[in-house]
Structures are given as C-alpha cells and as structure tokens.
Amino acid sequence: MPDTQALVNDFLNKLKKRKIEGSQATAKQTAELLRSVISQTRMPYTNQAAALIHSVKAVGERLIAANPVELAVGNVVRRVLHIVREEDLSLTTAAMAGLNLSAESDDEDDTDRDNHPALSAAAIAAASRSTLRPPSLQTLLEDVPDSAAVPHTSSSGGDSEGKSKSADKSSRSRKLKHDVIEAVNELIQDISTCHELIAEQAVEHIHQNEVILTLGSSRTVLEFLCAAKEKKRSFRVFVAEGAPRYQGHLLAKELVTRGLQTTLITDSAVFAMISRVNMVIVGAHAVMANGGVIAPVGLNMVALAAQKHAVPFVVLAGSHKLCPLYPHHPEVLLNELRSPSELLDFGEFSDCLDFGSGIGAPLLHVVNPTFDYVPPKLRRA
C-alpha cells in the first residue's frame, strides 16, 4: 500500500500542475495507476468487489478533484469501476451456473447447512444478489455499506464450514482480482490503440480530391489523415494554425513530412476558405453525454462557419473521451484559462499591466481560454 500511495500522490501532483499533456496520456496513466491500486488492495473474504470499488473510488475522487477539466480521468475511473462490477457479476453467475441447480436454496437468512454445495450456493446467491441489486435508497441515504447485508448470512456459514469455504472464497477472490486486472489491461490496450482503430475508418470518409480543413493539432486527426493517404487517396489539407499555441504549425510539419499537400492558413482566414472545403475534421478533448464536444479553443467558430456553408463537421475521439456528464455552462466551468503571456508580451505591456501605479482597478484583462464548447447541433458526426 505505501508505494501505491506514493504513486498516487505523484500522479496527483502531476495532474494539479498540468504536467501531463493530452487526454490519451492521462487516461493511460490513470488506468495504470488504478491497476496498481487494485493489485495492492487487500481483499477481505467477503464481498471483494465492494472493497475494490471502495478503494478505486477513493483514489478516483482525489484524481478527479486534482484536475476537474481533464475529463478523461473521470471516464477511466468510471470504466474501471464498471469493470470491477462486471467481472464480479460474471464470476458469481458462473459460479451459480456451475453449481448444481437443484442444490440452490433461495433462502437468504436461514440456510440449510447440511451440504456444502447448498451452502456455498446460498452464500453465492446472496453475494450475487447483493452485487446485482442496485443499492437501495436506504443504503444510499444512510451510507450503509452494501457489504453489511452479506456477512450476516455468510458469517453464520463461515464458521461451520471453515476451510472449504474460505478456500473457495479466496480462490474466487484471486480470480476476481485477476480478471479485473486483465480487463484493465485490455482497457489500457484500447486507450493506446484508439488511434489505429479510428484511422481504419478513414477510408470510408475521405475520397479522392477532397479538401479537408482542420485546426490545431490532434494525434487522432494526424493518424486519420495518414491512413487515408496510405490507401492512395490524394487530397489536400488546410490547417488553421490555432493561435495562441500555434499547434497547427506542428501538424502541418508532420503532414508535409508524410507527403500530404498542406496549406497553412491563419485562424482568421477560416471563414474565407471554408466555402472551398469539403469536410472539417477535428479532434476533441472530451465528448459529453448530450453530444456536445469540448474542443480546443476556436473550434466553435469553425463549427459555426461549417454550419453556415453546409460543410460536414466531423469530430474524432477515442473511447476514453466519452464522458457521461452533462455540460452545464461549459465555457466557464469546464474551461481553463492559460497564461496571458502567450498573447501579450509582459515586457512590452508592462506599463499597461502595472496595477500598483495608483489607478485602483486594473485596466487591462487578458483572456486566454483553453477550450471551446461545440453544441451538438453543429456537429455532423
């Protein structure tokens, strides 16, 4: 446990200081961190799933609080929790199915202790019912842990049964952890390969002699376009530079290195050029539950222009970016302001930015948001 604590704290620091760039990297590191947390969790005999869920939730809440704008963290935590619940469910249903159906007794409180299978069946049934059953309103309101319901039945059985049951349960607990960690590994694998999977669909959407517009730089978009290029589709790309981070320059450099005809334009020229563009393809930071997209700043403008000229606006996002939250006032609550020095050089404007010169209220504000919200109706796919 101590070294996972150290890992967790380290990751928390990185999140708070915004040292990790990009939702894919964040998602991957979150998943790996949770995997180590899970493997280190000490599993009680009863209701291991709840213990796992509890520990993952505890870590997850701290992670989300460190960087609320990085929605990929929350998404990964929720998916890991879902994995735990699913694995637990599939194990209990497998166990139930494996045992003799005749030996099942539906009785929760008083079980027949004569034969082991029946008892285990009862215990398993009880355990599975506790996982299958959504938490009752009473447990939610009073914050009574779910696992309290189960020990009543299994403890009465545990003393008398002893070894066989504990052996059974410990093997099951090991299996649960093992399955969960396997599933988390699959999740990490998914996150790493999301670009390839998306890029495979590129050929369906990009045809010959098309003109594509994009803004800023997204690795998903880069892989997408290169995959289409591999399939010998010749097309042109307009890249808008995406001030003030100017990531469009990076993307343009990458694209020309791979041999694509690229034109670098300023963001202000997007409206002028969009009438000659066939499709707009962009990457996203996160996709919300209503279909709205949190995207790098400037994309709302591009989406509006695309809508005016009836150009399809396509958003590429890996599954770790899908977020079950609904955006409320996303421009302010789900946004971050970056340093004003990217816009104004402090040295040049120090005379204007000097608040201490006696004029009370600061005369000059500089606004440098990171993200933009694109409402779902502007987005075609």
Add this chain to the structure above:
Amino acid sequence: MKQPPQKKDGPPVASSIAASERIGVDRSVEKERKKDLPPPRKQFDDESRGGRAKRRSVLNQPEARNRVELFRHLPPHKNGTQLPSLESKFFELHEKHPAVYKVGLQYLAGDLSGGNARCIAMLQAFQEAIRDYSTPPEKTLTRDLTSKIGGFVSFLIECRPLSMSMGNAIRFLKSRIARLPLTLSESEAKTTLCSDIDRFINEKIVLADKVILRHAATKIRDGDVLLTYGSSCVVEMILLYAHELGKQFRVVVVDSHPMLEGQKLLRRLVVKGLSCTYTQLNAISYVMHKVTRVFLGASSIFSNGTVYSTVGTASVAMVAHAFRVPVLVCCEAYKFHERVQLDSICFNELGDPDAISKVPGRVDVNYLDNLTDKQKENLELLNLKYDATPSDYISVIVTDYGMIPPTSVPVIVREYRKEYLLI
C-alpha cells in the same frame, strides 16, 4: 492615347475617361452611368493583359514558391526586402515625384496601413505632385496630367495593391481633372485641383468621421461591453469619443496573428483610461456571452451589402450573430463600391506568407524553422489580408449619411456618388 493598363483591379477609369475625352466634356447622365459599370477586372494570371504591365514593373517579382493554386489570380506579396532595391532605383525613376515615391515606400514597408490613412497620404502626395507639375509644350494639361497620375498609380499598385478607398479617390481625381474647363490657365487649374483634393479629404473623410462619431455614440449605453476586432481608426475614435462623453463601458479588443494590430489599439485605449480586455480571435466564443455590441470597421462595402474588411471580421460577425449580439459597421460613404463580391476568394490581397510561420516574441513555437526541401515543396502558406462578410450578419452600417441597413448601400452609391463627381 492609351493609358498604361492597370495591372489589377484598379478603378475602371482608364477606359471611361478616354471615352469621355473623345465625346466631349458635357454628356448626358445616362451614358455616364453606363460607362461607370466596371469592366471585368484584369486578373494577375491573365497573360494577355498583364504582360505589358509586368514588363514595365519596377519591382522584381518574388519567386513563385509556395503559391497557393486557388489564389493564382492575385499578385504575390512584395515584402519589405524589396526596399533596398527600390531605393537604389530612385534616380532612375525620375518621372515619379518624390512625394509619391515616399508614399510608395511607406506602403511597401508596411508603415502606412488602414484605408483612411493610405488614402489621405496618397492624395496629399498627389497634391504635391500637381503643384510641382508643369505642362510640357505641345500637350494639354488634362491629358498629360491624367497620364502622369496614371503612372503614379501603377507605381503605387506595385508597392501594394490599392484599397477600395484609394480606388474611389483616384476615380474622383481623374474625373475632376477631366472636368476642368479648358479656359483655365495652368496655375489656376492646378490650384483648383489642389483645393478640390483638400475639399475631398475634408468632406469625405474628416467631417464624415465626425458625423459617424456622433451617430455611433448614441448607440453606446452605460454598462455596455463593446467588442472590436483589429485596429480601425473610426472605431477607435468612436470609443474615445464615447469615453470623453462620460459613458461607462468596457472594451474587448480581439486580435489575430500575424498582423497583431489589436495590440496597438489596446495600448492607445489603455493610455486614455478605458478598461479593456484583450484576447485572440479563437476565444471569441468564450467572450461573446458577455458582449452587448460589436463595432467593426470596413475597408469597403459592396452593393449587395457585403462588408470587405480585415481578415477575421467575418468570423467575428458570424459568432456575434450566433449569440444574437448586434453588429455595427462604421464606414465612410466614399468607401462604398458598386461592385458585388460573393466570397473572399475572387478578390483579395495576399500578404507575406513567411509572416505566418514566424511568431514574434515566442521562440518556443517556431516549429516551422528548418524545413527540409521535401517538406517545403508540399507546404503552402496562405496569408490573406481581407475577407468578405455576408450582409446577413450585419445589423446596421453607420455612415456619414446616417445609420442605414446593409440593403441601402446601393441606394447611397447610386444617389450620392454622382454628387461629388458633379461638383
């Protein structure tokens, strides 16, 4: 005699003035109106028309590297690196008046920018040239002076393509020269012309701006948040005037790379004590929630209500429209043009492509240094200077003739354009 062909879309004066001289000074109004229909413009890549101008051009054509195919019809940008070669040619260009030469250099170096400033500088340079002009023997004043002015204009076009305001001013000047009564002596003609130019500058620009100020200031209320884009002299005057009137408002200055004109405007506003917010074009969706009015300047307005202005204005107007914020365009009436433009591509001005790849003051984002040749052949850089905003995004146009909707622009062009031609 033939005027030297304009290399690009200059005002269609050459043919119409030559025709008028053949027919006579006084002709019916209908014929004039017909001749004022602009002939199709000479495109840059049209060899038959552009050839002679290219041969007579003074500046070297920049190499055709990184020319975007879609914009082949526009002349490439001539950047300030041509200055030394142009300066060395000064003594060869004895037919160009030094004042005109100076203005041309200022255009080339980018020191003078903004429709009004360029127009005023050009007209004052022409005034000096006219004062120093003396008619050679065996030639009439009107024809020779017109051809000289035409020569100056083509020189200025080479330095930097004309803006619409300049085009209209040149058309005015040439028509004034053509209308000079033949009975005037040379010195009287010259003083008449100079005073006409002064009157034009005064009425159409200086006084017009004052009227616009007064109209626009009525639209600013206390507690407003006003957004402006780039640096327009008219909008700056409006903001300072309203501030002097004592209205309490905040200003959001939106800027864009690579010109970064907003920074100059920002400095001037903060010095006068207005509270400002500064941001880049990408963030307008973020700030537009709080904005109550948008004030924009224009380089020209076309007959279908399309506003031709600094690149990026269209995006600002579009986002303002999406957020239901009224957009006011402030433009003097002399900048109106009877042409119609559908999009920003058929007519535009290309800026320096290298300006995009360099970001001033930020070394960390210079990703585009050190490109290999293979990379360079695939990469094109496009730096547009202007764009066309559709009229449905504009709420009202504030001119010296009052506050008009975008649909009334052709009315103004039709009714009031004749007025100053007939002065």
